[in-house]
Amino acid sequence: MSDRRHENHREDVAGRANVADTPELVAYYDDLARSEAGALWTVANRIEPWEPRSASVPMLWRYADLRGPVLRSLALVEPEKAGRRVIYLANPGRRDVVAAVGWLYSGIQVMNPGEVATSHAHSASALRFIMEGRGAFTVVDGHKMTLGENDFVLTPNGTWHEHGVEADGTTCIWQDGLDIPLVNALEANFFVVHPRMRQEVAHPVDNSTALWGAPALHPATHSWDRPYSPLLKYEWAPTYEALLRRARLDAGSPFDGILMNYVNPLTGGPPMQTIGASMQMLRPGERTRAHRHTGSFVYQVARGSGWSVIGGRRFDWKQRDIFVVPSWAFHEHANASDTEDACLFCFNDLPVMRSLGLWREEALAGNDGHQVVAP
Numbered sequence: 078m079s080d081r082r083h084e085n086h087r088e089d090v091a092g093r094a095n096v097a098d099t100p101e102l103v104a105y106y107d108d109l110a111r112s113e114a115g116a117l118w119t120v121a122n123r124i125e126p127w128e129p130r131s132a133s134v135p136m137l138w139r140y141a142d143l144r145g146p147v148l149r150s151l152a153l154v155e156p157e158k159a160g161r162r163v164i165y166l167a168n169p170g171r172r173d174v175v176a177a178v179g180w181l182y183s184g185i186q187v188m189n190p191g192e193v194a195t196s197h198a199h200s201a202s203a204l205r206f207i208m209e210g211r212g213a214f215t216v217v218d219g220h221k222m223t224l225g226e227n228d229f230v231l232t233p234n235g236t237w238h239e240h241g242v243e244a245d246g247t248t249c250i251w252q253d254g255l256d257i258p259l260v261n262a263l264e265a266n267f268f269v270v271h272p273r274m275r276q277e278v279a280h281p282v283d284n285s286t287a288l289w290g291a292p293a294l295h296p297a298t299h300s301w302d303r304p305y306s307p308l309l310k311y312e313w314a315p316t317y318e319a320l321l322r323r324a325r326l327d328a329g330s331p332f333d334g335i336l337m338n339y340v341n342p343l344t345g346g347p348p349m350q351t352i353g354a355s356m357q358m359l360r361p362g363e364r365t366r367a368h369r370h371t372g373s374f375v376y377q378v379a380r381g382s383g384w385s386v387i388g389g390r391r392f393d394w395k396q397r398d399i400f401v402v403p404s405w406a407f408h409e410h411a412n413a414s415d416t417e418d419a420c421l422f423c424f425n426d427l428p429v430m431r432s433l434g435l436w437r438e439e440a441l442a443g444n445d446g447h448q449v450v451a452p
């Protein structure tokens with residue numbers, strides 16, 4: 078056919094669309110197009126692939142490359158003007174939706190001592206993972222939380238929140254994680270700036286941790302009816318301690334080593350409705366087997382060094398590097414040290430996959446469970 082303006086994704090497989098072009102059909106497709114319509118059999122094999130086809134590329138962003146540019150932004154823009162002074166991570170396959178991977182956004186934010194960003198609320202769920210600095214804080218619906226390195230804090234969908242650094246602190250850098258691309262894809266995103274620009278701190282500082290942060294103990298005097306965790310901050314020290322205790326028991330998962338999920342202490346489910354998070358430990362010398370699953374995953378190296386093989390490509394990482402695993406890409410992790418453990422923070426869209434019935438997982442068969450690494 079000379080006229081190839083229409084699609085035609087033929088597959089010579091029983092049950093799949095396989096219609097050859099004819100002059101009559103091409104004329105028919107043209108008529109349909111004039112009515113803003115089309116024949117499903119011309120696109121069916123594209124829009125219903127045999128298995129997920131992620132547009133995202135496996136990626137690693139080295140902190141050594143990004144830290145300098147992130148710090149440069151301090152002199153270039155004020156948080157009052159920028160709203161949030163953030164450098165975002167642009168996956169080459171997802172630039173159109175400003176995603177780091179799949180439907181997840183991530184960025185690196187920096188603030189100087191004494192700076193506070195404007196209080197706001199949005200439909201996207203958000204989290205922060207503290208990379209460096211002293212004196213960072215977040216306020217969520219009147220709950221102020223002090224933050225240190227490797228602490229993980231929630232700013233759930235719909236909550237008033239702002240971030241800042243105390244005047245006697247140091248320049249602070251953290252990773253932001255949000256489901257902005259997902260909420261935009263669902264055409265459900267709202268954004269509101271707080272009418273007074275700052276909210277009042279309405280509770281004792283770190284009261285969320287004091288009330289809900291003890292293992293298997295809930296306060297008798299308080300209840301909680303929100304759809305997200307009442308524990309808004311997950312501190313590093315008890316998280317690492319939990320990993321160490323768990324590691325003494327056995328080898329954990331063949332695909333992840335010692336992996337602990339951050340949960341809502343009231344439900345045991347994910348801390349927010351759309352975003353899950355975990356911290357995992359690769360013990361000295363550990364190398365996991367490859368598997369793949371639906372869902373998009375953003376990792377930050379909280380501690381140690383090693384490498385991951387993602388979609389057949391090897392990515393070497395060290396502390397503070399960020400890497401992503403696209404949906405249905407095989408991946409495996411390795412600790413490069415024989416003496417030190419390595420810890421990986423991760424946030425993901427698993428709650429979405431699970432609640433929509435889309436979760437699927439598969440181990441790599443053959444080759445002793447390891448991918449062939451591209452040269």
Ligand SMILES: [Fe+2]
Nearest residue numbers: 197199203238
């Ligand atoms: Fe926000």
Ligand SMILES: [Fe+2]
Nearest residue numbers: 332368370408
């Ligand atoms: Fe995995």
